Amino acid sequence: MQEKQTPAYTPADIEAAARAYWDDSQAFKAVEDASKPKYYCLSMFPYPSGKLHMGHVRNYTIGDVLTRFHRMRGYNVLQPMGWDAFGLPAENAAIKNAVPPAKWTYDNIAYMKQQLQALGFAIDWNRELATCQPSYYRWNQWLFLRMLEKGIAYKKTQTVNWDPVDQTVLANEQVIDGRGWRTGAVVEKREIPGYYLGITQYADELLDDLDTLDGWPERVRTMQANWIGKSTGVRFAFGHDVRDESGALIGDGKLWVFTTRADTIMGVTFCAVAAEHPLATHAARNNPELAAFIEKCKHGSVMEADMATMEKEGLPTGLTVVHPLTGESVPLWVGNYVLMSYGDGAVMAVPAHDERDFGFAKKYDLPIRQVIATRHHFDLLRDLAVVERDHATPAGFSFQDLLSQHGPERALTMIEDRVSDDAYAEFDYVAAKWAEYRPEDQLPLTDNEATVCINSGPYDGLAYAAAVDAVATDLASKGGEKKVQWRLRDWGVSRQRYWGCPIPIIHCDHCGDVPVPDDQLPVVLPEDCIPDGSGNPLLKRDDFINVACPKCGAAAKRETDTMDTFVDSSWYYARYCSVGNDGAMLDERANYWMQVDQYIGGIEHAILHLLYSRFWSKVMRDMGLMTVKEPFARLLTQGMVLNHAWLHKPEGGGKNYYWESDVDVQRDAKGQITGGRLKADGTVLEHELTTMSKSKNNGVDPQALIDQYGADTARFFMMFASPPEQTLEWNDAGVEGAHRFLKRVWNFAQDYNAELRARVPATSTLGSAKLPAALADLRRELHLVLKQASYDLAKQQFNTVASGCMKMLNALEKAPRDGSDAAEVIGEGLSMLLRVLSPICPHITHALWRDCGFGDDILNSDWPEAAESALVQDEVELMLQVNGKLRGSLRVAADAPKDAIEAAALANEAAQKFMEGKPAKKVVVVPGRLVNIVC
């Protein structure tokens, strides 16, 4: 035998060679081909923050595994990649380092691209795009103008966070505890004009089409449906006669409100308006306290989470309004929790049945009136009322009625109870706590379907839907009407920022807001600005701002606001298909590739990005740019990769994050983190477990892993660590194990190549000849694992595919090696292992596939199929339970009838021992699984 040195596993060389081969052969170039089924696999493109982190590795490995798997199954695959390149971090970096956002962004892209390439993803780089390229964003502008023409885009005022010191608009992220991140100044709300996209015009379709997205996780569809929030309610007005200085009725004497709980209208004990409401402004004229309160409401956060958690405060206006059904006088308050931008900026308050109103009423000692009860509660109250009435009637006729209706026992009890006041006390709810606003052990009063009105005059006894209808009917004569209300709001896209896509509008003193003509697109963003934190640097760029009006030619000014970066990411998936077309946003190629067959990205995008993309798709369809109505057929929401983050909020405002390497971490006896201090000066830091991100200084760069172990190890480890949808706390313990496994695969394959390969018969005999038992068992195990792995891959559970590969190798290493049968079974097993492993670890499997003579290119091999003939077995083992506890096992023929199994079970020694002589009451036989004797 020839002396032969087994080649060592050297990932750096092996991986570079594999990538060179793919590059040379243009292996991942995607070409439209109508003869094959297509598979468009897309991972959410990254923001070029500087370096990849483990969340990226997870995301893109998942996409790559699916892409390669489908390619092996005969699909024409497309996996593109690009850059979500506009955004705030580039401006923050500019403020810190005085580097233009453009340069910073392009440098980051170059570095991260090289990292992605080192990971060996099967990406068609010919289709690469970056949203900050004029060739891309010109189509943002173009479609925006089309939307403007159709009335989908429009202008109105928006509320923003205003930093009074820097004189600039702040992103929510830049507001920390109500103060500006750089100045520490208390942030104000400010109303400024901005452009909106009418996503609410598509609300019905966005909601209805969720039902067609059966390839989406249920939780994402639920979140979107809740976000869209369709509810039917009633809009109506309270009357008033408040007049302004000129004597005119404010708002025509009507205070409009909207409610989804019109059934509680008789429970209204006050109304509340937003600080900006005209009635509030009017009331504050001669009321300094109220004026001060209104001023205070204008400060603070615009964020919903803050609005919901802040202390609910209010002041009476001294005004009253008139209840439209009872004519009662209702006090009018100003509340900091009422938003001018929702509905009409006013609410009716029913403290008994709305938790927020309840809290407000308790705080300010306002009356609470219960008007909803469970049906049971209502019936008892009605009975008591009948008894009371009849008791007071000398004729007393209807005790008989009670008898016939309720039987003697109940009728008597009702009479007796009536005598004692306790009978009513049972139904009085406790007004101390919201949670006690319902009788014990009964349905919550917030369950619409199970409750009825009480104390509500004509509506008593009506259930939710009937009561709402009746109230709406009664309000109709006063202008009230049933109305569908959406939680979804139109999408404000104007950003007072530099590093984004310019909004293509020119402001002319004579012609107003003039759209930039199509032939002047794109409006190119100058790339040499350096933001300094004091507002949009475009405002200082005369060369950008000053322009002739396209209509009248007079001197005019360009809009300096840029678009929300969610615009950029709302259609990139379609542009990949039509990349390079400078004459149109999309072309026919988009209709070939769309929909995206599999979209992969973080769960944090479950609502906004995905909803905006769905909306934009529908607009593109309506504009005739694309035929599909939903962009993403299947969605895999990757769980977040979490890591520890350490932060400190200095006195002057802001938030500083520190790398964990700079922190003394304190832990308790169990190793749980209890706190940490900055090594440098002992500053006490806050700890959070959160997603990896550059801004939090907690990203783990995969580069060290790649350098030390190779890309295949990094990929394998990431897939093996947990199922894709699960949140994953980062921990690199176990990387060694992944690398060890790949080394074993390498050595085993080289060993096979050297010793066994020559003995494999030219023509396969497997499947015909009967194998010796040991080999048949081995082959059965291999095929069983393969079957499981294919099943797991189909359900996108990659961690068990990885462990399946390990099981195959374990089995192969223990296999007998004598004779041609063994060589053949091992060869078949190895070829299955390499192919199953190849989507996860493409480099090592590429090399071994060729080395072992299985073929030229594993990319072009077929996905292996488990042979049913290898799986059959004559006998099966059943577990044997007595009273549900495992007491032994039973070997029976695979096709044994139930009664034979039952008899064998009862005769079993272990079973008899634990039955302790008692007769079997019941025997449960689950074929192929178990026997349970109940005695």
Next chain:
RNA sequence: GCCGGGAUGGCGGAAUCGGUAGACGCAGCGGAUUCAAAAUCCGCCGCCGCAAGGUGUGGGGGUUCGAGUCCCCCUCCCGGCACCA
């Protein structure tokens, strides 16, 4: 606060339909090899118990012959909340 999700050994996780809890790894322990170490290989490994056995899937209750899995209540953690992306 609201919406969505999660919790299984020391750690990551497995368990397809309600049917042997802990597959596959990591860490640890014992052994082989080695002058020694690394690497590699073999074995053990939830907890209590000498054992028989008992017990165990965040906590409490329920349904079932049988519950990690289904139902109700609670705790903690994570994601989103419209200008981070």
